[in-house]
Amino acid sequence: MTRKKFAIKLGIIVLVVLLWYNFVYVAQINRLTLLDVELLEVRNKVNMASNAKSNLENIKKRFEQEQIQLEKEKAKFVRRENLGQVTERLQSLAEKYNLKLVDFSPGFKDYFEQKDKKIIPLPLTITLVGQYLAIGKYIEQWQELPFYILPQSIIMERLDENGYDVQAVIDTKLYTWNE
Known part of the structure; x- marks a missing residue:
């Protein structure tokens, strides 16, 4: 058990x-x-x-x-009140390369017709007199400017047969800010 x-x-x-x-x-x-x-x-x-x-x-x-x-x-987009400074800056840059700024003509008609846009390309025609290479260096320096300016077309004409000076008519667009 x-x-x-x-x-x-x-x-x-x-x-x-x-x-x-x-x-x-x-x-x-x-x-x-x-x-x-x-x-x-x-x-x-x-x-x-x-x-x-x-x-x-x-x-x-x-x-x-x-x-x-x-x-x-x-x-880098230029305000309306700063347009005068652009002229001064381009003039001083031209002097740096021994160029003579003969004419600076903005196309304000196009500028004022586009009031509803924020960014307005302002057509400019710049006429310079100087040596060919100096004009090229002048345009090349636009990249360093504190505003957007782009060449659209360039027409160059020799001023005289014996000299080195040419006249360049540069059609550009300066990009502005509309506030």
């Missing part, structure tokens, strides 16, 4: 251990696995949020840099 009791007790203990294993231990392991999965998802979301935050900061910095660049570009 003691063997029978021992076998029954052993069977009960094994049954209790199996029941505990199936209903308690496995359930706890499953909960821990689910918690690990949830924790991993939360970590991924936190990492994504952190990356999104740093990306947003980078985008904000780039946007600010682009805004600064845009303001610099906008400043």
